Amino acid sequence: MTSPVAPAPLFDSVCLIGLGLIGSSLSHAIRRAGLAREIVGYAKTPATRAKALELGLVTRAPATAAEAVAGCDLVILNTPVGACGAIAAEIGPHLAKWAIVTDVGGVKAAIVRDVAPHLPPHAHFVPGHPIAGTEFSGPESGFAELYDGKWTILTPPEDTDPHAIGKVQALWEGCGAKVEIMTPDHHDMVLAITSHVPHLIAYTIVGTADELGSVTEKEVIKFSAGGFRDFTRIAASDPVMWRDVFLNNREAVLEMLGRFNEDLSQLQRLVRYGDGPGMEAFFARTREIRRSVVQAGQDSATGTALYRARSAKPPE
């Protein structure tokens, strides 16, 4: 950054509030692209702050969020959704005049409701949500490539300064992501079906399997390669983060769950009455959707057991 020809970084001082998978990956990605002169961080526990310093995720880790945000031109809230309101109340009076505040929460209408009232009029609030993650948590779990090729949704209120939106968009693009802008309510509806209800279902079936008397837990685990293990991966996501998602996107989740239940009853009926052609038609349709997901670059054949095995040792 001291080279005379290097362009000025996008931000001078970025503050990461929360240093788990999402926050630590942001640090890796921001440093990879040279998007900030300095990264400051805050986490609730002293152990996480010490670990973040040790890993080089941040250069400073003050003991309070209020101290951490002081003088920063970008503040990113990387905490579970339920914690954002209280943090906004704490940092609001300490935000720099030119500060942009964004977040990564999995629900957006509730974040706007909880955070916006605490921010001073001179700050710019651009809510965001990167659609990326793994089953792992904590500051050690982050990596620079997490956002590469993934989507980040921004849901700025209508009167937001376009310059602030542009800078947050440039941040995510610099971290490898693609950006889409929509309203908070629409975001919450889209994510209810693509993420929240799938997680609720995965949590349920893994719990159901755990409670069976006729099939032992050992058997469930041993023979999980037939489909179940993919659900266990989803159902291993951070419990507090997901609790907050369901507490804060209740209406959309219940709406989508209602539709899922209707459709499951329909398929259950096909099974009960042995309707072979009906089932086959249903299953053939969903196969096409998979093809679209792969074509859209949101997953790849390289993620499958087939490709992994082939990569490890190509067939003759």
Place this chain on the structure above:
Amino acid sequence: MTSPVAPAPLFDSVCLIGLGLIGSSLSHAIRRAGLAREIVGYAKTPATRAKALELGLVTRAPATAAEAVAGCDLVILNTPVGACGAIAAEIGPHLAKWAIVTDVGGVKAAIVRDVAPHLPPHAHFVPGHPIAGTEFSGPESGFAELYDGKWTILTPPEDTDPHAIGKVQALWEGCGAKVEIMTPDHHDMVLAITSHVPHLIAYTIVGTADELGSVTEKEVIKFSAGGFRDFTRIAASDPVMWRDVFLNNREAVLEMLGRFNEDLSQLQRLVRYGDGPGMEAFFARTREIRRSVVQAGQDSATGTALYRARSAKPPE
């Protein structure tokens, strides 16, 4: 095999009826380990038979299953469950005196019901089911490593010749699999919860998403990285194979689905009433189960986006 010190292969002539993912992978694995002197194959369509010859999966591919099994000491049925009865009726009179017949069907009580009556008394029937697969189908999709480290369940009737069971077990172990023996009914119960109901649920949610008016299909696909894409992978499995599974394991599937529905209602209630502690406790429990699956070697952290990204390009 002509070397004077080479041991005799486990089987002289193996006949693969059905040359899709499972059958073609068996050919690769059998040849990898030198388990047979010759592999003969049959598939319904001439195109698949030609492709199997071209790929070297089989050395002969007669036009009928009856011709294919003639003189073979092992016959493996790799067709959808619903096709096994008719094939057994066709091949029964043509089986060699010393023939062992096995299969790979995802349900076992129905296979015993449909296949056993058609086999001559001199043949040995050892039903089996490898718990392995990918979302791909067809003779090109097979690879030798598919069964490595995976479980194959055998469900031989009580009076089966132990020598025949031993040879089928040795076949699967030679193909890299671990073998467990249980009754057909218990198999069907275990697989209902670890595989059949998870597939039914995945097919349902992918269908639900496809029919939404408020969220476009394009959005569902674009933002699928939040959980949905793992369901699309499961819901891309072969439609005919899965139709036959649900037609033939109805009771166990409906029983497990009933339990799942009860548990989903309970979780739905926690969401509706905003019971944060209840949700968090539920989600923390399922995370432990994931840990057991990984520890049991039935999945690995290398299957996650995290590890894949790290392998591709290690963090600094």
